[in-house]
Amino acid sequence: MINSVIHHLGIGVENPEEAEHFFDALLVDFLGMNKEEVDESAAGWKGRGSRVYLYKVNAIGETHNLQHLAFTARSRDEVAAFPGWAETKGISILSAPKEYPEYGGDYFAVFFHGPDKLKLELVHLSESSGEVSL
Numbered sequence: 001m002i003n004s005v006i007h008h009l010g011i012g013v014e015n016p017e018e019a020e021h022f023f024d025a026l027l028v029d030f031l032g033m034n035k036e037e038v039d040e041s042a043a044g045w046k047g048r049g050s051r052v053y054l055y056k057v058n059a060i061g062e063t064h065n066l067q068h069l070a071f072t073a074r075s076r077d078e079v080a081a082f083p084g085w086a087e088t089k090g091i092s093i094l095s096a097p098k099e100y101p102e103y104g105g106d107y108f109a110v111f112f113h114g115p116d117k118l119k120l121e122l123v124h125l126s127e128s129s130g131e132v133s134l
């Protein structure tokens with residue numbers, strides 16, 4: 001069972017409508033989250049222990065300064081399948097799926113670009129792998 005320690009993330013983007021289409025595909029179609037009815041943000045999703053919200057950067061008076069955002073994959077196979085799926089959506093892969101032993105355990109991830117060149121990651125790490133150092 002996935003038990004996320006992140007309750008929610010707020011992401012500021014220049015174009016929330018474009019970003020919403022991107023995150024609908026990633027979060028709903030690929031990762032199995034659900035679209036959430038929202039009032040305060042431009043869009044929202046929930047599921048698997050987390051929530052993600054989009055905000056127009058000018059509306060909140062900030063720019064996004066998130067270094068990167070990592071989503072938990074349900075399996076190594078899901079990480080491995082991601083580039084093929086991403087290609088059909090026009091998503092730019094930054095680093096093909098591979099192991100990152102320097103992060104500890106059996107860390108297996110793929111990195112890609114989201115809206116506004118936001119660096120995103122899909123990672124699988126078995127619960128038996130112990131501590132991860134990033």
